[in-house]
Amino acid sequence: MEVAWIIVFWTAVAALLYAQVGYALLLRLVSAVLREADRPPENSTDLPSVTLIIPAHNEETVLEAKLENALSIDYPAEKCEILVASDGSSDRTVEIARSFEKRGVHVAAFRERRGKTAVVNDAIRQATGEVVCVCDANVMFRPEALKRLVARLDDPRVGAVSGDVRLASEESDFAEGESAYYRLERTVQRAESKVGSMMGVDGGMYVLRRELFQPLPADTIVDDFVISMRVIRQGKWVVFEPTAIATENGTATARQEFQRRVRLSAGAMQVLLRRQWPPLARPVECWQFVSHKLLRWAGPVWLVLLLVSSAVLWNAGVIYRAALLAQVLLYGLAAVGSLSLRFRETRIGGIPFYFVMSHVAMAVGLVKGLLNLQRVTWNRTERTTACNKPTSSASS
Secondary structure, three states: OHHHHHHHHHHHHHHHHHHHHHHHHHHHHHHHHHOOOOOOOOOOOOOOOEEEEEEEOOOOOOHHHHHHHHHOOOOOHHHEEEEEEEEOOOOOHHHHHHOOHHHOEEEEEEOOOOOHHHHHHHHHHHOOOOEEEEEOOOOEEOOOHHHHHHHHHHOOOEEEEEEEEEEEHHHOOOHHHHHHHHHHHHHHHHHHHHHOOOOOOOOOEEEEEHHHOOOOOOOOOOHHHHHHHHHHHOOOEEEEEEEEEEEEEOOOOHHHHHHHHHHHHHHHHHHHHOOOOOOOOOHHHHHHHHHHHHHHHOHHHHHHHHHHHHHHOHHHOHHHHHHHHHHHHHHHHHHHHHHOHHHHOOHHHHHHHHHHHHHHHHHHHHHHHHOOOOOOOOOOOOOOOOOOOOOOOOOO
8 A cells, every 4th residue: 555655646746846847847958959049030021911809898997008009019000900899898898999990990899798709709700810819908019019929920830829928916916926937837838839839829919820710619718728729730830929028917816816717727627628639640739738738737636646645654754754744834835825915925925825826726627617617707807007018027
């Protein structure tokens, strides 16, 4: 019996270390060998037409700033269609959008609230651009961002491109943990797109060849990830463009971030149940999916197995006792961080808090996804407009 628990312990350790750190290190090594280093995309004189789609539900607090930002993008106006798709908004969202119609903004006002996926389906059907750019209403582009995204599509092997959406986390109550997480995430995404494809675009800002879009089931929870997988299944790459920068304000409170992560994890379970992953014909992307997504989604399982096995093996050696004490310390720091905002704002409190909070949310979300309890519509966090400047968060 002890041997079985030893196997469980080391399997959990290996899975956690590989998913959290090892995969990123291995990616950097492989990317240095297989593909050339990052370089800014060349400016193309033959730009394709683009439809900028802004799905919006009750976005009156940020929509005016968003549309001013969209109209100031450095892209030929005659080739850039801006479409606001209102998902049953009950505030001034439609009124604000229509006040921009004389400046060329198009408005699709859907009366019934159906969720982002249904709105994106309908909006892309209405789009006239060769390329569609889907972006959130609180994401503010740098002037050159759209050109940088579209330029990567000059490579016919590329089907979708995601930009660097930087979170302004100064106003959140968990900034330290979030910042560390997103620095690692951007490192992984950049390396992934050199080796194969990044595993899911950032839903806040990405471009897609319109002919590659396939309408999604209306109950799809993580539309941006499923769209990415469908691009890969059609034989194209999904890549990250680090010079295409935008800014958005992050989630303000830990409670709101917990709810957001529950929703994303429910969507992850939906992806697994519907087998929406890269095909076996794309072995590199399959490896990336298992390493970046599947093993991380299983994180709560690894943590429980590690805790139980190290407790059972307390008398089997000093390494197991040290492992159990380290876990007790981790969860203790996270607990203090949940009770003390000041401690949470430090690195020693913020990182354990964010790590544990994320995994608890993940566990809840996976269960909700398994039982089909997550609604496709959800109450998003309160919006504020981020200044379009470099930040110290997501990928700074």
